[in-house]
Amino acid sequence: MKFTEEQVISEISSIFSPSNQKNPQVLVGIGDDAAVVATDKHSVITTDMAIEDVHFKCEWSTANQIGSKITVANLADIYAMGADPQYLVVALTLTGKEEMQWIKDLAQGIADTAAASDSAVVGGDLSRGEKIMISITAVGSSRLHITRSGARPGDSIYLSALPGWSRAGFEILSRNLSDSPAHARALSQFRSPELSPTIMRSFKSAHALCDISDSLMIQAEQISKASGVNLTIDSSKIESAEGFADLAAVAHLIGCDVWDLISGGGEDHVLLATGVNLPGICIGEVRAGSGVEFPEIKKAPESWRHFN
Amino acid sequence: MKFTEEQVISEISSIFSPSNQKNPQVLVGIGDDAAVVATDKHSVITTDMAIEDVHFKCEWSTANQIGSKITVANLADIYAMGADPQYLVVALTLTGKEEMQWIKDLAQGIADTAAASDSAVVGGDLSRGEKIMISITAVGSSRLHITRSGARPGDSIYLSALPGWSRAGFEILSRNLSDSPAHARALSQFRSPELSPTIMRSFKSAHALCDISDSLMIQAEQISKASGVNLTIDSSKIESAEGFADLAAVAHLIGCDVWDLISGGGEDHVLLATGVNLPGICIGEVRAGSGVEFPEIKKAPESWRHFN
Incomplete structure (x- = not known):
């Protein structure tokens, strides 16, 4: 990398942390062993990942679009249970060849898409690999939940x-x-x-x-x-x-x-x-x-x- | 792969689903858009991933050990907040060269380690890539939480x-x-x-x-x-x-x-x-x-x- 892991974490954290600090439901945000958040009686949990050259190509999409797309995939699964998304964690693998601006754009795409659904990125993990990989887990609040099994004749x-x-x-x-x-x-x-x-x-x-x-x-x-x-x-x-x-x-x-x-x-x-x-x-x-x-x-x- | 994606999902699900069915706190387990689980007022969320040849080598460790190790990494982060682990989701990338038995052993290593901490795998995502990658997110229950900032002189x-x-x-x-x-x-x-x-x-x-x-x-x-x-x-x-x-x-x-x-x-x-x-x-x-x-x-x- 043209920069240290610490620099990447610092840049990414500065994109995600403001929403943690603004959100009174985030008790402990990015930076400790884990995040601590306020949850309802029932939570909805889903995970969805995107791998370079399998789910996206960097020639085809900007970093912002790639970040947004994988975030949308996760948020849609929460909505698909009749729930409201609240929290995301992001595991990210970089190859070391990315420009810092590309990494920041990716994080911004995730952060903006999360914010548009009133949810916040509260944690993550960074690693290095041969391909870029983004694995997001979304947690949402569910007062009720709607599965695939409730369809009735007449609907x-x-x-x-x-x-x-x-x-x-x-x-x-x-x-x-x-x-x-x-x-x-x-x-x-x-x-x-x-x-x-x-x-x-x-x-x-x-x-x-x-x-x-x-x-x-x-x-x-x-x-x-x-x-x-x-x-x-x-x-x-x-x-x-x-x-x-x-x-x-x-x-x-x-x-x-x-x-x-x-x-x-x-x-x-x-x-x-x-x-x-x-x-x-x-x-x-x-x-x-x-x-x-x-x-x-x-x-x-x-x-x-x-x-x- | 020597088998279809559906076969892998079916084998993995049959390893993880029994703990979902036994657990009254898992309202909707593996198989819908997302899992629905009972949560406390405060939840702890962490994510940790492991990539082949970066965090583990298949020559050095069995599939069961690899599954167990990445699960332990996640569970330890939940305990490190003074919380109790409850739910895990697993995003898994396979290369297509694995034997089905290797994949089942990996899942069993994750399932057994989760069970030893009274937690259950409630969802996941499967993809194909050039390296094996396991990204786990753990969610735990926190009545209190303990950060790094509470040390006092005299402790x-x-x-x-x-x-x-x-x-x-x-x-x-x-x-x-x-x-x-x-x-x-x-x-x-x-x-x-x-x-x-x-x-x-x-x-x-x-x-x-x-x-x-x-x-x-x-x-x-x-x-x-x-x-x-x-x-x-x-x-x-x-x-x-x-x-x-x-x-x-x-x-x-x-x-x-x-x-x-x-x-x-x-x-x-x-x-x-x-x-x-x-x-x-x-x-x-x-x-x-x-x-x-x-x-x-x-x-x-x-x-x-x-x-x-």
Whole structure:
């Protein structure tokens, strides 16, 4: 490294510590053996990691985007339980070839994304390895919790936003397609998926809830199986969702099937819910039975494995 | 891999899930977006990772030992705050070259070590990378918490056990010294440091407390600085501790200074405390002033950087 481990820790701590000091729920923040924080009766815990050249490429994304994306992945899992994120810890491996500014940008991406969901980074661990690796654990507060098993016949099915954009962005980058204004939303969503705390929090009255980071199709099947119900998705409802026409245009431009992007893509960190009168996009209904019916999709294509 | 990601997740889950199902505090265990667990008013959170060829070598340690060691590192940080560990999440990167039995042994090492401290693995994330990487986050319950800043003049200084064994084991392995019965304890302590929940829990009346994973000298200096006091260590008290003569014999055999091992080694995951009438080894006293006095050590040798 062009600097010592102590210098990196000092720079990173100075980015994360202010939110610790401002937050009366953080009793002991960064700097001791562990953080001490105020918790509720029930907490939600999840962990999600990102590895260079597996989950992200430094040529494709800025440090800030990489930090934001892995933070969003963790926060979305907390929201996907009907909970509110509170605390994050970050285990970070650097190769030693990074510029200090790159490291600071990564930390800032994590810190800003955490702050936008009212959560704070309260600890971490730094190491050196051959690839950059970021492993985040998020802890949230749960008064209630919503699993995949609560769907009931008669429920409607909802998405918090239209998925498929992140996968479109991945295709554009991995096929090295030329930059174009039409690609902007897809690239942006791949590099740094948008998290919408407001709509995610408003899914707290859902009966069944999950994040569709592995794709709409896979996770609809999980709800179907866990709840013992049939999920029938109405593609005409998806067609009328905000952004569908734009996504279809991008799909056409890059030679993808828009339904493959929507049903088989992942990493948009959109919530899938069943319930009554939820916000977001209503895409179908829950029926007695089993399995997922999605007329546009005969079978989730084998080749559509998400980017990890 | 010789098997699919789903098979690995299934095998690992079957090792971790029984403790989830037995534990009434685990409301939602492995398998949903996140775990939901019962927590106290205050929780303690820490994260610690281990990377192949940086923190461990597969030629030197079994999978079970590697799993146990990184778990101990996390649990010790929870005890070092005067708290009780409860929940762990594990982010694991595999290269794809491992045998399934190796992976199961790794998981079993983590599960057994967690169980010995009454804690359970409630979630995780699996990925593929060029090196094996294990990142664990531990969450514990804290009715009180003990930082590094509580030492007062008049306190005695205590260790929960004699440190130096792990460093001796590292020296034996890294210099490729021949196997010998005299090396057994050092090798065992390096490969899989012993955690003593009973004595660690009995340090809850300490005034200042920390884990000495970075070495006795470094962490005594941290207590001294954080508390604004002087720590005077009496080496004759350490000499009368259980195992000192054996460690000195090993040090002689491998050509190390026993005081370098004790003061500059690390990763034994021993607690350092100040207070009154604590168990363990009393090694000195806290005085008004600053700095650490340790007559046997003129200066912590630059070369003694711990193994990470």
